[in-house]
Amino acid sequence: NDPSLQRFQQYLQINTAQPTPKYHEAADFILSQAKTLSLHSQTIEFVKNKPLILLKWPGTDPTLPSILLNSHTDVVPVEPHKWAHPPFAANIVNDNIYARGSQDMKCVGLQYLEAVRNLKSSGFVPLRTVYILFVPDEEIGGHDGAEKFVDSAIFDEMNVGIVLDEGLASVDGHYRLFYAERCPMWLVIKAVGAPGHGAKLYDNTAMENLLKSVESVRRFRASQFDLVKAGLKAEGEVVNVNMVFLKAGTPSPTGFVMNLQPSEAEAGFDIRVPPIADQASLERRIAEEWAPASRNMTFEFKQKMSVYDKSGKPLLTAHDSSNPWWALLEGAIHKAGRTFGKPEIFPASTDARYFRLKGVLAIGFSPMANTPILLHDHNEFLNKEEYLKGIEVYESIIKSFASFAAETGKDEEATKDEL
Numbered sequence: 570n571d572p573s574l575q576r577f578q579q580y581l582q583i584n585t586a587q588p589t590p591k592y593h594e595a596a597d598f599i600l601s602q603a604k605t606l607s608l609h610s611q612t613i614e615f616v617k618n619k620p621l622i623l624l625k626w627p628g629t630d631p632t633l634p635s636i637l638l639n640s641h642t643d644v645v646p647v648e649p650h651k652w653a654h655p656p657f658a659a660n661i662v663n664d665n666i667y668a669r670g671s672q673d674m675k676c677v678g679l680q681y682l683e684a685v686r687n688l689k690s691s692g693f694v695p696l697r698t699v700y701i702l703f704v705p706d707e708e709i710g711g712h713d714g715a716e717k718f719v720d721s722a723i724f725d726e727m728n729v730g731i732v733l734d735e736g737l738a739s740v741d742g743h744y745r746l747f748y749a750e751r752c753p754m755w756l757v758i759k760a761v762g763a764p765g766h767g768a769k770l771y772d773n774t775a776m777e778n779l780l781k782s783v784e785s786v787r788r789f790r791a792s793q794f795d796l797v798k799a800g801l802k803a804e805g806e807v808v809n810v811n812m813v814f815l816k817a818g819t820p821s822p823t824g825f826v827m828n829l830q831p832s833e834a835e836a837g838f839d840i841r842v843p844p845i846a847d848q849a850s851l852e853r854r855i856a857e858e859w860a861p862a863s864r865n866m867t868f869e870f871k872q873k874m875s876v877y878d879k880s881g882k883p884l885l886t887a888h889d890s891s892n893p894w895w896a897l898l899e900g901a902i903h904k905a906g907r908t909f910g911k912p913e914i915f916p917a918s919t920d921a922r923y924f925r926l927k928g929v930l931a932i933g934f935s936p937m938a939n940t941p942i943l944l945h946d947h948n949e950f951l952n953k954e955e956y957l958k959g960i961e962v963y964e965s966i967i968k969s970f971a972s973f974a975a976e977t978g979k980d981e982e983a984t985k986d987e988l
């Protein structure tokens with residue numbers, strides 16, 4: 570059994586599922602790994618019991634912008650009885666490692682470390698400093714993790730030139746690369762109305778008011794989905810709105826009171842907004858159509874982030890020749906014998922948006938090809954060969970990034986190869 574697989578299994582076996590992640594166990598494990606790699610380590614707690622672990626592999630030229638390899642340590646909850654294999658056992662069945670976090674994104678966190686391990690033992694010395702960061706709470710918005718980190722003096726001092734963060738599995742043989750992501754707007758709308766007899770017809774009931782909104786949201790959702798179905802837009806390019814809860818009715822011991830029209834009704838929506846969308850007009854639509862004051866409706870955001878930075882620029886990482894890291898990444902993947910598709914907008918959200926908010930280039934990438942997309946799903950797994958291949962790919966990427974001498978615009982490795 571490959572020791573790198575055993576380490577991956579060990580990390581997956583630590584139950585870091587929200588809402589009660591075992592962060593200290595994960596931190597201890599990462600710190601023990603860092604020790605075996607002789608990496609400098611720092612534990613940062615912006616909020617008690619929510620540690621960030623920052624590892625540093627110093628480059629020979631500390632004046633050059635550094636490389637930051639980011640991953641989150643938390644995972645989403647599971648319904649264990651619906652899994653064919655226990656979600657925190659990390660059993661290998663038919664060469665697949667089954668565990669919550671095997672795709673999202675404990676794989677990436679440990680692949681970074683394994684790649685560094687291999688590069689160190691091969692004698693590679695980075696020109697640029699390489700940081701590896703493990704953050705908490707990404708799955709609940711990253712507020713006590715990456716969001717606070719990008720505002721810290723620690724981050725300022727790191728002088729980061731490029732961030733790598735998570736991507737998605739690809740069902741075909743080509744990796745997926747992400748230059749942006751949709752930002753979350755978690756919306757709760759609330760309707761009120763006079764209660765009344767279940768047999769009575771009258772206007773402005775809470776239920777009727779809410780249903781009008783739900784219908785309006787449904788039409789908007791269908792219009793966006795149609796663009797995807799017609800092949801006109803990719804999933805990450807439309808505004809997505811999914812109803813995630815409905816809350817109404819007067820509870821009774823046997824269910825709900827059936828002959829009473831309730832005075833309040835609520836619905837929750839997970840909205841994802843691409844940085845190419847008109848967010849202001851969406852907000853107007855919410856205020857005017859989905860929760861209009863004229864129907865006595867109110868709304869609140871449980872989570873909301875602008876798709877623009879402070880100067881009003883959309884949160885997009887350049888993926889043309891103005892961003893030398895993009896070509897380096899592509900070259901490094903090719904060098905490792907893999908291919909990739911057209912750059913995409915990540916359909917969900919990641920911590921990369923906080924780095925982009927600070928004007929730092931960030932690319933989403935998880936080296937998983939020929940793999941069904943199972944993040945947040947039951948029976949999440951990653952094939953062990955695919956995991957091991959990912960380590961090789963990161964070796965190639967780190968080597969290329971860490972050797973990149975901006976002065977000449979050429980990476981040292983490439984220059985050496987040419988000579």
Ligand code: MET
Pocket residue numbers: 707708709710711753872917918919
């Ligand atoms: C709302 S923050 C993002 C949490 C998670 N990564 C998601 O996309 O759902």
Ligand SMILES: [Zn+2]
Pocket residue numbers: 641673674707735919
């Ligand atoms: Zn993730």
Ligand SMILES: [Zn+2]
Pocket residue numbers: 645673708944945
């Ligand atoms: Zn996730």
